[in-house]
Amino acid sequence: MKYLVLGSGGREHCIAWRLLNDGSASEVYVAPGNGGIAPEYCIPIDPANFDAVKKICLEKKIDVVMVGPEAPLVSGVVDYLSKEKIPVFGPSRQAAMLEGSKLYAKRIMEKYGVPTSAHRDFQGKESILSYLSRIKDYPIVIKLDGLAAGKGVCVASSQEEAHKFVSENCFSDSIVFIEDFIDGEEASVLGISDGENIFPFIAAQDHKRAFDGDKGPNTGGMGAYAPAPVINETRLRQVRDEVLVPVINGMKKEGHPFKGILYAGIIVRGSDIKVLEFNVRFGDPEAQVLLPLLKNKLGDLIEASITGNLSKKILEFQPRHAITVVIASGGYPGTYEKGKLIVGLDRISSDIIVFHAGTQSKNGQILTSGGRVLNVTACADTLLQAREKVYQEITKIFFEGSFFRSDIAYRAIPAR
Ligand code: GLY
Numbered sequence: 045m046k047y048l049v050l051g052s053g054g055r056e057h058c059i060a061w062r063l064l065n066d067g068s069a070s071e072v073y074v075a076p077g078n079g080g081i082a083p084e085y086c087i088p089i090d091p092a093n094f095d096a097v098k099k100i101c102l103e104k105k106i107d108v109v110m111v112g113p114e115a116p117l118v119s120g121v122v123d124y125l126s127k128e129k130i131p132v133f134g135p136s137r138q139a140a141m142l143e144g145s146k147l148y149a150k151r152i153m154e155k156y157g158v159p160t161s162a163h164r165d166f167q168g169k170e171s172i173l174s175y176l177s178r179i180k181d182y183p184i185v186i187k188l189d190g191l192a193a194g195k196g197v198c199v200a201s202s203q204e205e206a207h208k209f210v211s212e213n214c215f216s217d218s219i220v221f222i223e224d225f226i227d228g229e230e231a232s233v234l235g236i237s238d239g240e241n242i243f244p245f246i247a248a249q250d251h252k253r254a255f256d257g258d259k260g261p262n263t264g265g266m267g268a269y270a271p272a273p274v275i276n277e278t279r280l281r282q283v284r285d286e287v288l289v290p291v292i293n294g295m296k297k298e299g300h301p302f303k304g305i306l307y308a309g310i311i312v313r314g315s316d317i318k319v320l321e322f323n324v325r326f327g328d329p330e331a332q333v334l335l336p337l338l339k340n341k342l343g344d345l346i347e348a349s350i351t352g353n354l355s356k357k358i359l360e361f362q363p364r365h366a367i368t369v370v371i372a373s374g375g376y377p378g379t380y381e382k383g384k385l386i387v388g389l390d391r392i393s394s395d396i397i398v399f400h401a402g403t404q405s406k407n408g409q410i411l412t413s414g415g416r417v418l419n420v421t422a423c424a425d426t427l428l429q430a431r432e433k434v435y436q437e438i439t440k441i442f443f444e445g446s447f448f449r450s451d452i453a454y455r456a457i458p459a460r
């Protein structure tokens with residue numbers, strides 16, 4: 045089978061690696077790809093250019109397209125390719141609204157009884173500022189509707205902070221909603237669906253803040269591990285029964301069956317779970333710890349999702365642990381320089397997997413080209429062993445300004 049993976053991050057490198065390594069694929073092209081993928085398999089096109097995607101599919105005789113990031117899904121790449129009779133994994137444009145519009149997701153959750161915090165919605169900067177000046181209880185969560193590349197959410201601990209966020213990010217036509225803040229531990233539960241059935245993966249936990257101790261600005265994710273013990277087997281069943289299944293049934297009733305990966309950002313407090321958000325694709329860096337532990341062939345699951353045959357599959361995971369640590373460019377998630385030479389990749393032990401993200405290959409050298417640059421990943425029988433391995437190896441890799449968090453998985457195992 046020949047696959048085309050759309051995207052350029054660590055998640056897409058990991059998907060391509062997995063498809064090749066478990067025998068699902070004979071060839072995997074990645075568009076546009078990154079420096080971790082052999083140049084002859086990188087296709088320099090923009091995944092938002094659907095005509096170009098179709099042309100490549102025909103030229104390379106692609107059997108299946110796998111969409112990595114949310115933007116092409118929300119813009120309708122699945123609808124477009126399906127019309128062209130090109131098999132594609134992921135939700136339709138309407139179903140992808142679960143990530144494309146936080147308000148749509150909230151309405152679906154409310155309609156189908158999925159646990160989530162109460163909210164109020166507003167249209168326009170003035171109406172929200174007027175509401176903020178009347179409330180006294182902080183913290184609150186402010187969410188901008190629509191895709192915002194991880195920058196659309198603010199947990200405001202004071203009126204001043206809330207005003208600043210709204211003043212800087214909202215316009216007269218912005219749709220915004222405010223939620224109660226829930227204090228608890230976050231985890232990511234992803235499920236794969238064929239529109240009728242959904243099966244959860246083991247839970248993972250991301251680390252969104254830039255620096256150790258969950259300090260500093262929010263990022264796309266600085267590291268992850270799986271399984272995350274905060275979602276034990278009982279809670280995983282609870283997430284399946286109270287969140288994933290009702291949403292899949294609800295979307296079917298709405299006339300927009302959801303196929304692909306449904307990612308629920310969950311907050312856990314005692315025995316209570318609530319959904320913070322949905323994504324409609326693999327998480328990044330969650331994919332980098334879930335896919336190495338998956339026992340099934342990824343290609344079989346993708347095919348079963350597309351053809352509506354998932355009920356015949358049993359999702360299985362190795363009884364092991366995985367951890368991934370992101371090496372980022374100095375200054376990320378703010379401004380950072382690109383084009384730094386990465387050294388040490390050739391010295392990494394063979395049982396470590398380095399998924400590339402913001403890298404490019406130039407004249408035989410690997411240079412930085414983004415904020416999150418590499419995902420150094422290890423699997424082992426215990427989380428402690430996996431963490432030891434990763435942190436032993438990661439210091440062998442260097443580029444000017446590079447940094448990484450040294451406390452990934454700190455909620456599950458004591459600090460080193
Ligand atoms: N790890 C967060 C995300 O993929 O959105």
